[in-house]
Amino acid sequence: MRRSARPRGTRASSQIYSDLRTELVSLVRRPGEIISESQIATAYGVSRTPVREAILKLADEGLVEIFPQSGIFVSRIPVAALPEAIIIRKALEETTARMAAERVTSSQLLNLHAVLERQREASAAKHREAFHQADELFHATIAEIAGYPGIWTLIQQVKVHVDRYRRLTLPQAGRMAEVIAEHEPILAAIEARDPNGARLAMARHLERLLSDISEIQMINPEFFDQPT
Structure with a gap:
């Protein structure tokens, strides 16, 4: 075209x-x-x-x-590179979640609630691309609230293959609802100004990406490299 x-x-x-x-x-x-x-x-x-x-x-x-x-x-998704990229992302986002809980303002909370509502609407409509974009915005907004939007820029560079892998998780039954359920305690802890709670909620959310790699690879083997 x-x-x-x-x-x-x-x-x-x-x-x-x-x-x-x-x-x-x-x-x-x-x-x-x-x-x-x-x-x-x-x-x-x-x-x-x-x-x-x-x-x-x-x-x-x-x-x-x-x-x-x-x-x-x-290229196919390099399975061996996924755990390291997820661990790097997890370490950085635990920090942004903790700092967001320390610094968040009332107007920023309203914005974060609105982003999560966009995810709920996309999930209800089964619109995976809109859901993914709202998911990205949720995490980017937390980094902005933390006062370090550059951390999200760095994360985007690290997670390029993780994003490809994540696209394969969304069609799984109930996965979008599960992501929302994982985001809700992150938001709740930030709203409660609970830095450690926000950090732990973010950690639990991103650990799910690590645990799902083998299952998603088994379901979609043609998308992944096959190291010898």
Whole structure:
């Protein structure tokens, strides 16, 4: 599909990178799928140079694999990398939850309640993409309340493959409701100005990601790498 706007130069590369990254992380482009530089260049109305620049950045993140003489392929989710990324995220978000409970204002609490309500609405509508976006906003808002929004930026860099894995958990029966049930005690502890309670609630929430890896891999083996 040809894009309506025709980006140029560095802006073209950045736009293509952003769009492709979104498609890869959301699993719109599935692991093992071939990526055609020429098709992307045609869709954006640009030469292959900015496409290649975007592809190289995505390869650096491990989202695509480049095989000379064979082509460019969407990478599979690296199972071995998931636990470390989740542990890093957990350590950082325990800190933001604790600090949010120490610093939260009344208006910030109202905002956090509104974000959680968006998740409930998305869950009721069975709209997984809207649910995921509200989930991201919930965690980003906690980092902002803590006074360290840059921590969320760092987490986003660390959790790229975790996000791909998380997309596979949402179709599981009852999972969206479970996430909301895990978010509610985090919010309750922040509202109660209970730093340790907020930290523990966040830890329990993110530990679930660790415990589900094997089950999700078993259900969706084609999405994961198969180390020998």
